[in-house]
Amino acid sequence: MALNQFMFYLLAAVIMVCSVLTITSRRILRAAFYLLCVLIATAGIYFMLDYQFIAGVQLILYAGGIVVLIIFSVLLTSHISQKFAKPGLARVIPGVLAAVAGFVLSAMTVLSFPFQPSGQPAIGNDMRTIGLQLLSVEKNGYALPFEVISVLLLASMVGAIVVAKKEKSKEKP
Amino acid sequence: MIEGIPMQHLLIVSLFMFFAGVCGFIIRKNMITILMSVELILNAVNINLLVFNKYLFPEQLQGHFFALFVMGIAAAEAAVAIALIINIYRRLNSINVEEVTEMKY
């Protein structure tokens, strides 16, 4: 077994195990940690796919940003030592059922599908190409989404601020 | 493209992750863990997009960019969601979804 194969299956195993742990762990901080593992392992896969840029973004944005945000909010809202009660069967059964059914169905469909590679030569995914495409206004250029997502981020920020603003006055209307 | 690894294996991983997320969304009570489940879901999607891009359509970077933007949006979503969770926490002193059922039927 080649190294990269080994690496991949290792990462895959980490991803799958940690995903399950994320959703089953009864301590929330551990769940966050498992999520972090999943995200990092995913970044690993991106590296293996030769998508360094996106792997980097994954590490920075997800692992560095979102997970931190989550941990931060966990600290704000929960006691670290708090251990959740085991979820009751009334929740687990439907959840597992939906997930298993969905997984089986999608897996069957995906595995039986004859994917057709385009066979075209690959475009380079170096920073230059990415940068050019990101600013291009032609087809396969992403200037517009880039602009719009900035609006989205602005709006989200405003929204988050509005929601989280400290109440100035306590009196009820 | 990872040498020696068929695309389907990658897809199975992402599918698994996706449905683990779905499952987590359903079985967890804590809003933050639900949010984590959502992150799992989005992450699985990203894997899909990138895998397809790499294995099938390497001539363009459409999946790649799509995944990039999804990440950005996921971050924004998480930010707003966390703000809302804190908002709820302030009001109810709890972030258990079972307790935000004032409105029903």
Add this chain to the structure above:
Amino acid sequence: MRNELILAILALVILAAEIFTTAGNKHKIITWSAVLFAAATVAGFLPHPEGELFGGSYRTDQMTVVMKNILNLGVLIVFLQSFDWLQRKENHDKISEYFLLVITTLMGMDFMISSGDFLMMYIGLELATIPIAALAAFERFSSKSAEAGIKLILTSALSSGVLLFGLSFIYGTTGSIYYADIAPQVAVNPLQTLGFIFFTAGMAFKISLVPFHLWTADVYEGAPVNVTSYLSVISKGAASFTFLIILYKVFGELLAVWQPLLYTLALATMTIGNLFAMRQDNFKRFLAFSSIAQAGFILLGILQAGNLGSTSVVYFVLIYVFTNLAVFGVVSAVSHATGKENISDYKSFYLTNPRLSLTMLMGLFSLAGIPPVAGFFGKFFLFTSAASAGYYILVFIAVLNATISLYYYLKPVRAMFIDKTDTPIATFRTSLPTRISLVMCLAGIFLVGFMSIIYEFIHAASFGL
């Protein structure tokens, strides 16, 4: 693109205004924003070039322009109706945020409508969703409002995850995210069907089709009235139209899948929506289920997959904007004046506030599809388009559902006109902007139906499969 640019500029202006106004002058922002937005709305009616930009990521044609104008008009009315609410003391420090969020989400919808690829569509969709969650949680002192916000953001996150998951398969099987490139690649095969159905689930969430509708009622009830009206009218209209465009322009080859799919969804949506609406007493929740049922009717138009279908859907949305906003306008006026939001509070309302009651009456009749108000035309043409595709049984069930819906639309009517109470809502005066908005709605309710020129105009811009 002009519309989006104007909106962006407007958003910036408001942002700047927020920074440069003093606390005492904040309320002026309300008026100015509304006036500026009115100007933007008017500008929308100027001739507009058609075509593509950004290599096909952004496209506009007559229909999208029409649709955007409809949305602008609706948002303008919503703004007018929000005056009273925004002028309250506890909202003073969030006025510009409100406008900013609404305008950016509207921009998101515009991009969604004009999108030429799935990436733009997705970003537009999220732009039109995430800030709304913040808007839903706008009410500071209401735990319901907070609940609405969290429910919206979490469920919409799940739904957009599923939608993306679907899209990833569409990408995987067709090799592109551009509509124009995907369309020829689409074929009926398991994976594409899977992807398509997951995509539809996500869209159905936005349009609140049964069984993807569950968030709707809770969010509508909890959110501030004006946000609810925005959500139920503008957001739903934009999503429906987008869905229609994508079905027609991208998934035309999957007709054999999505016609029966929409058939099923339409049946479920109308029936479940009606069954739930029957039991509601809270007006907003009532209207939530009513709007779910209405979404079911919209599917009847989409189903037709031809010019008739797209025309009747857009026409219906136009009418729906006026109609639903008329009802919401009254609900919001009453809610702001008295804090009462239940149907049972409206007893003897006609005796104390005849004009508002009549407006509400017209709105409800229009929702129920009773002539001579416009709702009748809207619904009739939807039925016509479903029938033109041969779905007579569906039409029959739909009309039966419309009959059931009449049952509950008449409940508020009964409360207002028939039921007697000793403690009716006292007579109150509505503010000028509210009145203007209601007059606009009433004019729309009456004119859009009879003035066939509007229908013909939309028809001229329509497109089919």
Add this chain to the structure above:
Amino acid sequence: MNILNLFVIIPVVTMAAILFTKDLRGARLVSAVGMGLQLIAAVVLIFSFFALRKAGDSAEFLFYSDVTWFESLNIHYAIGVDSIAVWMIGLASVVVFAGIFASWQMEYLSREFFISLILLATGVFGFFISLDLFTMFLFYEVAVIPMYLLIGIWGSGPKEYSAMKLTLMLMGGSALLIVGLLGLYFGSAQAGEVTFNLLELSRINFPVTMQRFFFPFLFVGFGILGALFPLHTWSPDGHASAPTAVSMLHAGVLMKLGGYGCFRVAMFLLPEAANEMAWIFLILTTISVVYGAFGAIWQKDLKYINAYSSVSHCGLVLFALLMMNQTAMDGAIIQMISHGLMTALFFALIGMIYSRTHTRNINEMGGLMKVMPFLAVAYMIAGFASLGLPGLSGFVAEMTVFIGSFQHQDLFHRVITIIATLSIVITAVYILRVVGKILLGELQNPEHQKLGDALWFEKLSLVLLILPIVAMGTLPLFLSNTILDALKPIVERLTAMI
């Protein structure tokens, strides 16, 4: 301008004018003037129509005009009348005008009352002048919906329940109608462009399979309004709870929309299916006729008696229509007019009696002839018209129906005709029972001694209705012959298929 437009314009203007009135006096005055004009217009219409006919204008529909409305859907505002429609308009005008006077003292929310009432009338008039099925349907719905408010606000008894039931059942009927109408509309594509135009549709021979599918939708859809058994139950409750003028208008005119639609749309356009399926509906209508009459015997509430009687009489309308011969259909239409007038008269009288005695229970009244002779005599005239006394309109109608129906070749049709004739005896039983109980005999309730007779506006209202009943009963020839002429193309189309 086409005179027919007046029938929509006048009510709309009247409604607008009522908005500017202050109180009951103003509202009723404006309504009376408006509907008076309407009545005059109807008379003018009748005269000019027959003047044109006499001058040799033999087009199927006169005063035809056609304005494109929704161009891309080929929906038009097409109007025109044949003599049947003309008579129906005449009927409606009389009943509406009488209805205004019957509600002369409507104190509570009077402006709203008159507006709703006239809105109802608008729907009725619009329906009769329409030749485009879309506008026809639109007016139909316009006519149905003010009922809810009228019954709900100004009604009595379990008014909310009745109003809701009536509205829902009638809207359920229109659910069927929509399907049928759309079926016709798209079915017409085989002859070129899709159309709602009645005249164009009538030139198309639809495939039989299609006719079989859509005929029940259309017939039952209209039939519900025409109180087709077993979908008639909105009628007793609705009529019982409605205020006087509304009962008058509803039983008198609105129910006629059902019968009119049945033959003008369902049977005329889908003749083969009509022929094939007539037997089913004939059985149902025969049941209606007898069942309604028997049902009326047991009732104690005057309005219920009359409502069941309407079920019986309207059943006879549909019954005769389904016989598909010129005479029977002629009878059906005369019966519509006759029933419209007399049932309006009944309801007007019941309202007037109720406003005095405050009861509608026949066991609580008696001997009213002594205290209110005018009302009593009018009631007896209505009763006699209802039981088919010669010299009043009911006789002409019923005889034409029975003679016509009995001319049918099939034994089945003749046998059910005989069953249907039973109703005239049963009708006599319940009418006389009521008359005997409430008008004749000794004065039951000493309180009633003080009650007064009809006031001037009540008399006016009653006389307005009695006059045409008597006129139709004594000189029916012109009416009947003009209707026979108008039926000719319809019957030809219906029988050509056999």
Add this chain to the structure above:
Amino acid sequence: MSFQYTILILLIPLACFLINGLVGMKFKPLLSGILGTAGLGIIWLLSLFTAYTYFFQVGQVNGEFQKIVVINAEWLRFTDKLHIDMGILLDPISVMMLVVITTVSFMVHLYSIGYMHGERGFQRFYAFLALFTFSMLGLVVATNIFQMYVFWELVGVSSFLLIGFYYDRPSAVAASKKAFIVTRFADLGFLIGILVLSYFTGTFDFIALTGSDQSIFASGAAASFMGLSALTWAALLIFMGGAGKSAMFPLHIWLPDAMEGPTPVSALIHAATMVVAGVFLVARMFPVFFFQAPAALELVAYVGGFTSLFAAIIACTQFDIKRVLAFSTLSQIGYMMLALGVSGYGGHEGLGYMAALFHLFTHAMFKALLFLGAGSVIHAVHSNVMQEMGGLRKYLPVTHLTFLIACLTIAGVPFLSGFFSKDEILVAAWQSNKFLFAVEFLVAGITAFYMFRLYFNIFWGKEKTYAHPPHESPLTMTIPLVLLALGSIFAGYLPFSELISSDYKPFETTLHLSVAIPSVLIGLAGIGLAMLFYRRESTLPDRIAASLGSFYKVVLNKFYIDELYLFVTRKIIFNYISRPIAWFDRHIVDGTMNGIGWVTETSSQKIKGLQSGRISQYGFVFAIAAVGLALVFIYFIN
């Protein structure tokens, strides 16, 4: 000679009705009485003039009376062939009826001025009388069967109105209702008969129906239904209508009760005119019955015979004088029906036909006289019951005398009119059916008995104590009595067979002594028996009644036919048909509608758990729905 003026015979009473009905209340009562009477006087004279001109001047052409259609205007068109015309047909029987009706009606109008004096609703009374007269005249001059039906119904309603004249008396209201409904039921038969007849013959016209062209009946004779030809059915049904109006068994029950109306009304409607409409109808349709439906004609005979016996027996036991007269009327009409039933066609064969109409004519005179006389008695003593009367001959001389004449006439005492007409009937019966003859022979005796029972009870016997002494009626009442008495005496001398016959050709009749003598004897026997029983106060009748026991009771209660009807209407129709239907309508039909609403409401209630407010559940539904739909659409559809 043109008969155009005969239209006035119809129009004048109509005008009287309209004037008295619409504006009569504004008049002084007497004025409207005089107006009505004057109108009737005019048409009486016109009728007599018409009769004279028709019978003796222009009616007969070539030894056959003509059917003259004076006017015939289309009134309502059904099809090209079937249309109702309104017109006037003059032929022997209609002209004869005109005379009968106008005569009796005029007398009654005149009489009522006195009789109804001071009654509330005097003008209304005259209006109704005029309406009745108009309708009855319209009936007899009808040119077609449907016109007849139209007026037939109008006659019924005017009868209803007049019986219920005292509308504040519950018994009068009940009686009027009963009369109307029973006759209405019979009319239903008439109507169906018309439907059947017109369906097969394609015409309503009497001239066509009774003409010589029999081809129009071909299809009807060929068609059969339940073993009888369609035309027999038609005839039977038409006879049903006639039987209802003429109160033949078993549709007779309304007539005794109809005596609740004012006595002049009884005289006019329920003795002389309306009740013989059935006889007139059968006579009018006689050729159809005779040629096309002999079976029906036979039934007519038997029904007539039975009714005459049945009613005569009941009459013997009644105490209300008007009821006695009512049953007597039934009995006499039974005679007429029987005569028609046994009649043949043409010449002497048609003796029964002639006899029936002859008896109709004389009966009108003497029965009207009897009723008016009874009215005069009632007017005097304010009671209907014969036990409260007695010895009145001293107080009411004119009434007494005229009443005696009438009684003698009806008893068939020779040389009074009743003798002649009854004799013809008995002869006709003898010639055709011995059994029926025997019945009629017996009835003749019973008739004499009960009439004289009545006579003696009123005018002889022990004098009762009266609240205020009885006195003779005013002139307006006695003049009609005298005139009718004259009519009763002399009407029999008309050469009837030369005027009226089944084939419109005059023929000769002679007195058949072999029949006449026994019948006179049995009549005298009846009178003698009555004299024995009732001349003086005696216990004999009571003893006989007691010895008859339950039979007497059954007869006294009119064979319980009323009770049977009550049972059928109240119990069966009301309780077992109408009530279940009303229940069915409320609970099953309406219940289904409400049930649909209930199901909707309930399902709405039941599924509310779907919207639990829990995000996890929302997520689950979302996911499972997406997966489920995908599953279905991937693997099951396409």
